[in-house]
Amino acid sequence: MQKLLVVSNLKKYFPVRRNLKEFFSPSYIKAVDDISFDVMKGEFFGLVGESGCGKSTTGLILAGLLRPTSGKIVFNGTDITFTKLKGDMRRKIQMVFQNPFSSLNPRMRVGELVLEGIIIHNLLPKSRLQERLAQILEDVGLGMEFSERYPDELSGGQRQRVCVARAIALEPEFLVADEPTSSLDVSVRAQILELFEKIRRKFGTSIFFITHDIHTVKTYADRFAVMYLGKIVEIGKKDEIFSSPAHPYTKMLLSSVPDFDRVIEEGRYDLRGIQGEPPSPLNPPSGCRFRTRCPYADSLCEKQEPELKKITETHFSACHFWNKIV
Ligand SMILES: Nc1ncnc2c1ncn2[C@@H]1O[C@H](COP(=O)(O)OP(=O)(O)OP(=O)(O)O)[C@@H](O)[C@H]1O
Numbered sequence: 001m002q003k004l005l006v007v008s009n010l011k012k013y014f015p016v017r018r019n020l021k022e023f024f025s026p027s028y029i030k031a032v033d034d035i036s037f038d039v040m041k042g043e044f045f046g047l048v049g050e051s052g053c054g055k056s057t058t059g060l061i062l063a064g065l066l067r068p069t070s071g072k073i074v075f076n077g078t079d080i081t082f083t084k085l086k087g088d089m090r091r092k093i094q095m096v097f098q099n100p101f102s103s104l105n106p107r108m109r110v111g112e113l114v115l116e117g118i119i120i121h122n123l124l125p126k127s128r129l130q131e132r133l134a135q136i137l138e139d140v141g142l143g144m145e146f147s148e149r150y151p152d153e154l155s156g157g158q159r160q161r162v163c164v165a166r167a168i169a170l171e172p173e174f175l176v177a178d179e180p181t182s183s184l185d186v187s188v189r190a191q192i193l194e195l196f197e198k199i200r201r202k203f204g205t206s207i208f209f210i211t212h213d214i215h216t217v218k219t220y221a222d223r224f225a226v227m228y229l230g231k232i233v234e235i236g237k238k239d240e241i242f243s244s245p246a247h248p249y250t251k252m253l254l255s256s257v258p259d260f261d262r263v264i265e266e267g268r269y270d271l272r273g274i275q276g277e278p279p280s281p282l283n284p285p286s287g288c289r290f291r292t293r294c295p296y297a298d299s300l301c302e303k304q305e306p307e308l309k310k311i312t313e314t315h316f317s318a319c320h321f322w323n324k325i326v
């Protein structure tokens, strides 16, 4: 497989100025703190982690909607790190957001929403627009009968399909999906996920799928990265990570599934594994950032930050004691 996107040492620090002293020398939220990875052509890549760990910040940077503090992003051989994406490059990278309710203009009809990008980028002659619209709506599981409707005449799942339709209308090579299913009903989530998979298969689009629930990506992801407080702590093929997680945080995420037997018996979820709250990204722990919640932590973890180390050709972990936990 060929590499589509190569990300090196990416950082995004947000300055915080809460008082006069910080006005002159701000503290920084290290939302993304030196992450490196690549995404292959046609790959379904998952980015997983708890709320606030820097997933959306990473997604926005990759989609060209937020400038990084430093680092390098190479897309198809072109360095796009600090360039404003324009023209064809703007078309090739698209993003679908978490909330389909706020990402569609309520005054535009579905047909206009889907065709807007095609018209802006001048991709088709006017005479072919309706034919293209019908095909895109079919691809996302909506018929032409939806083209005259306004967003508020649609269900959440249907709106998210329109958002996906808008993105794929431009035939992107890279699609960032930031928790696109989290505001939807459980039954609709699976359908939307399947839609992304279908797009990947049909058009060879690389999907960068952001989620806080590691189990969401279980079916479709080829590889994924686990993020904790701005850092990637584990990265690898899905099967490797699910069968032998090499970071205590990944283990924790994997074990935090609802215990359905208990749900049935006692009517409540047993969130085994999830312990404590993540520390503030303004003041992360020294050494390994996960050590304050880690059952394996010892004095080395306090002193020395673990680097992302190679375990197999495709599997990396940032834990001093990864071989104790696999
Ligand atoms: N524009 C901003 N200014 C200041 N801080 C920000 C900004 N955007 C994000 N942050 C902070 O950066 C950190 C990472 O935020 P981000 O939205 O990337 O997290 P996330 O992993 O997407 O979380 P969630 O799962 O809740 O969406 C958080 O601490 C957040 O408060």
Ligand SMILES: [Mg+2]
Pocket (backbone or CB within 6 Å): 055, 056, 057, 178
């Ligand atoms: Mg987010």
